[in-house]
Amino acid sequence: MSALEVRTYGAEAKPRVGFFTDTSLCIGCKACEVACKEWNRVPESPIGFTGNSYDNSIDLGANRWRHVAFVEQRKELDADGVAANGLVEAASLESLASDTGLQTYQDGDGLRWLMASDVCKHCTHAACLEVCPTGALFRTEFDTVVVQQDVCNGCGYCIPACPFGVLDQREGDGRAWKCTLCYDRLKDDKEPACAQACPTDSIQFGELEELRARADRRLEQLASAGAEGAQLYLADGSDGVGGAGAFFLLLDDPEVYGLPPDPVDTTRDVGESWAAVGAAAAGLAAALLGSVLVGRRR
């Protein structure tokens, strides 16, 4: 469907672009969150103390288009309070660090950090776009998904439609907001603010084809170096959203980062829904006919 939409741009269509977020390189500096806010003039979002590791910005929403997740995982400790790393395990962790630059469980307390910068996925099959009744959500010539703020009437349908919980309504404004993949910067051949600000190249911007090839190489490297749990998320078209413009390399299961393990564009089931509506309407008609036409005439 998206291919069709992009084809309607004709000669103006551009190659599909996106983000490859390699979380094995993320250091949790939150430069992406800040750069996004500054460039896009995203209003302040309330910051409190959540107690969830170093994450005090909580989730993606109307006023947060990049969000860095922090996960602390600890290995079992032995009687002396020291992480029980076997010799073989310790050696493999060492080689993982030297071969791939990936630090995992720390010596001593056996703690490892998982950090990941989350963002709108710019799905191939975007439920938010499909359910938007006004057409405010549209697909750009770069095959990204953007809300036109001069059209959005704040119906809020996109918000529960998104399988990732990306969109939200901005308080005091009433409209739905999300990452635009810096549509304005793309038009000027610049990379999005978050990718430019990322100091470790955990966020990589580029043409999707190239990013996917790069991600495959990185996965191969990590897997062969022994990084258990390394996985590419939404990196090809075989998932429930037809692949994403923004995809990830994760070091553990998606739900650990707050991502759904099997996200689905629910509008693919719209036929089933309409069939159920048709059947229910027919049933209602039968009930009406039966009630009025059957029995005594009163």
Place this chain on the structure above:
Amino acid sequence: MNEPRSYHGQPVVKEPIWKPEIPWYLFLGGLGGASAGLAWLSQLRGNDVLAKRAWTGALIGTGLSPALLISDLGRPGRFLYMLRMFKVTSPMSVGSWVLFAFGGASSAAGLDALLPSVERRGGRVLSPPGARTPAWRPAHVRPHRHPPDRRGRRTRSLLPARSLSRSRPLPRGRRLLRLAARPARPAAALAGLPLATYTGALLAQTAVPVWHEARRELPALFAAGAAASAGAFATVLTPVEHAAAARRLALLGSVAELALVPVMEHRLGELGEPYHTAEAGAYGRLARGLTISGALLLAARAGRSRAAAVAGGAMVLAGAACERWSVFKAGFQSARDPKYTVGPQRRRVAGGLTRGGSRRVVAVEAD
């Protein structure tokens, strides 16, 4: 079964931002939609007394639904943007058009049925020529009486029984309304069917677990609630001797509603849990209690006692409203807790039903 893993227990999907307007709309849209069908069919059958009450129900649905929906918008001034496009992938878009069509048709049909006109009373000349009183609306005539026409038949249709020349002509606006009402009545009755049921698809086409997974049952449940409320509403307003059809509809709807809730919960399996907890559970139990007692009262006494009809009808109405609130709240509860999102998805992947969002091996070149 282990509790699914999550990110600090935070939700994966966002709760809807819909306000209390939406469950009330689910209720009133259903009431209005099914009432139009009841009204049109009763009218065809010659029961104008019941038809008139049912048109009142349709008018209430028509009048309040857009107000509720507009008030729920983040930018109410932009409500007309709902008609910028027509998208079958968006039940809200389809529903906006259905509501638009239903609004026009049911307004014409309903107003025509409720506003008295001289023809409605068999064309009697009610005021002498030259009198100032507008002949089409004398206050002393009970509008729902239908005296026999010249040949002694009861008037069955709303169309003029005699020529306009016998009475003072209706004002032009009223004549136009009467003309428009003729096609509007079946149109409203037909548009009422999708209006009462599309809301099931509206909720189902989201990532909210208990709504999306109930996509096959929700429209039927809402249709049942619509039938129950339209029947109950007309039962409350109509004298018992004219209300038999409304009572039958209320009972049919109630029975279907009571039967469909367990079916839906059974099909949801473990996801049925939110329906039994917190607010959704409380509304659900209230709905069941009210619907059962209201339906029993209607079945047992409402054919003879107007008081029983009013009480039973009110209970069935309240039950249908509570059922919508239960569904609405269950959606929020299931979105709020990540286990309802992650658990079923994880099981899909583990059961080999889908591959899921991740892959651990390098893709083959031929992708």
